[in-house]
Amino acid sequence: MTLFCKGATYERISKADEGDEDGVIRQGEDTSELAARREIPIDSRRFRDNDKSATHGKHRPDYERLMAAVRRDEVDVIIVYMLGRLWRNRRERAEGIETLRKHGVSVLCVKGPELDLTTASGRLLAGLLGEVDTFEVEQMSEREQREMRQRVERGAVPTGPRCFGYTADGAEVIDAEAAEVRKMHEALAAGATLSGIASEMNKRGILNRNGRPWTHNAVRFLLLNERYAALRDYHGTTYPGTWPAIISEDVWRQAVAILTDDSRKTSPGPARKWLLSGIARCGVCDDGTTVTSAQRGPKSSAKTGPDRLYKCRGPVKHLARNAEPMDQLIASTEPGEPLGIVLRIIEQYGSQLLVDEERPDMDELMAKAGTLRARLKNMTDAFADDDDSDALEFKAAVRRVKARLADVEEKMTHPARAAVLGDLVGSDDAVAAWDALPLDRKRAVVDMLMTITIYPAGPGRRAFDPRSVKVEPKILGHGVAE
Template identity: 30%
Template sequence: MEPRKEGADARAAIYTRVSKDLTLEGLAVGRQLKDCLALARRKGWRVLDEKFEDNDISAAGGKHRPAYLRLRALMEAGGVDVVVVYSADRLHRNPRELEDWIDLASATGINIHSATNGHIDLSNPDGRTMARVVTAFAAGEVEKTKMRILRKHLELAEAGAWPGQKCYGYTADAQIIPEEAAVIRELAARVLHGEGLNAIARDLGARGIPTARGASWRAASIRNILMSPRIAGLRVHRGKVSAKGQWSAIVSEETSLMLRNRFAPGRATGQIGGPRKHLLTGLLVCSKCGTGMVKCVNGKSKKESYRCPRNVGAAACGGTTIVAAETKAWLAEAAFQFQDARVVGQTEATSEWLEQTGALDARLEEIAADYAVGAIGRSEWQAARAAIERAKSALPVPIVRPRELTTGAMLRSTWDSMAVSVQRAVLDDVFVKVVVMPRRQATGAKSFDARRLVPEWKQ
């Protein structure tokens, strides 16, 4: 189609766009509009009232541009005679998109006028060539910009620079938020003790502890916080730890590594579960029949107790009962003392696990390097990587607690403030089971006898 008339009565649509508006004040598109309006006045065109403005939207990568699409629809409907832009690359930075525009301009006879590039007549070969050259240069600049940005991000990551965003536990300028940091340490302790994520989320909500955005706590949000190496002062680039960060850590690197491996794909974590109501249910076992004991209220003394359930048709004998309060206190103190005795052994086990994990990670890097230089093929690299990942998943992750709960003394000082599910996780970490023996005194007043408790300890 022949180009439309562009005389004094021509209807002009002005299109403005800027890729990044850091202040979100629209100043850049405002400057573009000012120059475009000046061009339209010189030409004597009637500028349409409708604004075609895409602010803070890139033209590269096929991003959705609402104003651009409205402008195309207006051209197809014949509602405009000329399009005015600040420069041709405001419309396109994508050669494929330009070809669609050329087809549209050819079908409608509508041309582009630029405040900086002049008249671009898409109805003739020279005009189309000029448009393609301008767009090609713009696309090249986009690629160069991407490369510079990627290189800068890599440089910052290798230097351990703070990523710049606020996250739970930290301000936007990498300062620790004390009350949020305390929550993160609590989350780490409870998860490493085996408590379920759903139970933790419910507890945080009941206590009125807010998330970073004031939303409800969920298992996924807790997992995401604890999976982030950032809380251990580590910088991540493209999903991998690239350097030690330039900010303070909330938990130790050792704790962070244990948490990340607990949540690693393919590893059974046992993290999802409901809240526990009774501390010793199932841990105490009747010596007579081997059945797990349950919470009850003693019929005569009205004291809370644990008993072997008497169920018709089941193996439970119902012949063993023990008072709850003294039993819980005795087992807790036994757990504290046991923890003190094995701290050294845990440290050795952790060091061995870290050494084995580090060796497997080094092998992953080696086979990746071999594949990069062509020493091995893709199938060989994939097979080797899968085998190493299986070996990593097979390594039993040692139970490691944040330093705040490492010793028996620390456990003792925080025991009463722990949720029941956390207390049970501590006991499960110490005892396989606790067998309750029959009363030594058959008649008379019942009193607590610690000799009735026969623990089977975990190694």
């Protein structure tokens, strides 16, 4: 005759393929057989956690229900396949043993002894067996970590879900996706927002690796992923990989620097809708407080809809100005109308905008560039005046000088300015290039080139006065029309 009258069974398996319950089913058959052999009634007290690792602290709902039943004195013996299925970490084991001691609950193992946890010897044996289980798990974990570190040190391709831009095994590049990865990094460097990049990808019908539209966080994760530079981070150390890189390490590190900049807003949210939102300042606050955009309720007309406003963001709303004439002042490309200040700066100063004036060797670089340009001119003049000159030799010499000049000019260039302004400065048609930019890129250009301060228009309805908007260049020391 059995001494137990309130038995319960518990089964758990740590790893199981999706939908595969064969492991816990086998455990259940064995625990049920032991209960029948010992004539222990189980009734409905069966508890089962499938694919729940006790080692890594995963939530085990049925284990918690089992221990709740123990505390209600509804169980006097727990039947498990082996003790390691019940506890696999020290904290949980110590708490479990103490709970079972208080409520006089024993443990029966299909593969193992009977443990009377109301006795010191039973608790000692449970602790010793549990320590053996913990030792085996920790030793296996150490082996896996050492194997992982060896794979990383050897530059092996990472395992896991497919990475956008690579094949499923991670060893080869998918050219079309890789081109999109490069575009995303270029857009970020040029001032695009994460939401803007995601919106542009979705607009062109480019889906992520799961065939879904891009989100702010998905773009951020991709841009921060060192795998695209054929690198791998392991416990704070970066190792080179053997798979093909899609971007250079410098490009990846630039993306990390941009996205981890404390001054950058990184939280997901709606993208800015207007050119000067969050850029222009309130001239009354005069403390760097930016203005934001809004919409007036009543419609100005059936065609135009509600007027857009730039409003002071401070607690006291010092101003609410019609946004349209201000946007035109800064960025107009309307035929027959004066060009906006942005385009006038681009056309007037061109490549000068890219020069990094803060380089300590800038004077030396400018002198070298001047010398090389003069040399090119002299070579061209000499070739034109000498009928016996060898054209091939002339072209080869010109290529060498031009290559040296390009190297010097690259050193003179401010990387951030080149990323944001390069499309405009290097274009034969700056107006067309500006019109082709998405809004977040235009905003980055405006923010890099100038500080804009908006002042109240004055009482009553009046025509827009450009003098109520102050524009101060950030890059050039030259005056710019206000």
